Amino acid sequence: MFANYDDRMIQRMAPMLRRVLVIDPQATSGRVVGELMRNISRPEVWTAASNDKALKMADKVNPQLIFCELASEAVDGVGFTRALRRSNLACRKAPVILLTSQATAASILAARDAGVHEFLRRPYTLKDLLKRLEAVTLHPRDWVEAVGYVGPDRRRFNSGDYAGPRKRHTDLGATPQVARIAQALKIVRSALDAFEDDRGQAMRALQAQSDELVDAGRQVGDERLVVAATAFGHYLFEVAGKPGLARAEIERRATPLLSYLPQIRDEKRIVRL
Numbered sequence: 001m002f003a004n005y006d007d008r009m010i011q012r013m014a015p016m017l018r019r020v021l022v023i024d025p026q027a028t029s030g031r032v033v034g035e036l037m038r039n040i041s042r043p044e045v046w047t048a049a050s051n052d053k054a055l056k057m058a059d060k061v062n063p064q065l066i067f068c069e070l071a072s073e074a075v076d077g078v079g080f081t082r083a084l085r086r087s088n089l090a091c092r093k094a095p096v097i098l099l100t101s102q103a104t105a106a107s108i109l110a111a112r113d114a115g116v117h118e119f120l121r122r123p124y125t126l127k128d129l130l131k132r133l134e135a136v137t138l139h140p141r142d143w144v145e146a147v148g149y150v151g152p153d154r155r156r157f158n159s160g161d162y163a164g165p166r167k168r169h170t171d172l173g174a175t176p177q178v179a180r181i182a183q184a185l186k187i188v189r190s191a192l193d194a195f196e197d198d199r200g201q202a203m204r205a206l207q208a209q210s211d212e213l214v215d216a217g218r219q220v221g222d223e224r225l226v227v228a229a230t231a232f233g234h235y236l237f238e239v240a241g242k243p244g245l246a247r248a249e250i251e252r253r254a255t256p257l258l259s260y261l262p263q264i265r266d267e268k269r270i271v272r273l
Helices: 008-016 027-041 051-061 077-085 107-116 126-138 174-194 197-222 223-239 245-253
Strands: 019-023 044-049 065-069 097-101 116-122 142-145 150-153 263-265 268-270
Touching: 008 027, 008 126, 008 197, 019 027, 027 044, 027 126, 044 051, 051 065, 051 077, 065 077, 077 107, 077 150, 107 116, 116 126, 116 263, 142 197, 150 197, 174 197, 174 245, 197 223, 223 245
Parallel strands: 019 044, 019 065, 065 097, 097 116
Antiparallel strands: 142 150, 263 268
């Protein structure tokens, strides 16, 4: 089907590319993306010409993949992605690929920090597009549900246009599970600190990190951590959506988890937070 590209790989990607949303104020360039995708996976393709219309369309059609213009008078790709990630839409975790003809280091970093999966510079080839599709479908990154950031793990930003650092200092020397627990606890702390300012995202972050800590606790065999994280998760589930939630009570319930701060210890290293 496609020269220099494995048809079997395209067949593996296709089920994850059935519903595609293209956000572009220019009808011609939007059609180009849509036609390329129809040749690859024969998806249903919807288009939107502004951020507001795109969010409404995303709510309606639940796209599996979103292409978005980086910047124009009607479309702000970074702003759209940030709004999508912090919404309650079913597609809030859908891969977003930003398109632009003028990529700068600043725009790439802004896109990454908004929760974009990939960056595609015009003019691009079919091979360029297929590489991005392969990255978001067959090599997905872990999801980070924090307060300051919501999106795919930025340490493994896939875009060929990004040449910045890919590791946090806490990754160096720590075992993967110790670093994972440390990161989750940092997010719990920051979510509690931001509770009054962004209650919805703080609750999403706390719920996600309670699940993360349960799994990580099992991986390292820390039963106390598993019990504490499970109890906190159950509490969050019970109070989710209830009015009048007080930070003080949620923080009290998180005390067994927060007792692991300010340091996580393994046999070789202390990761100081």
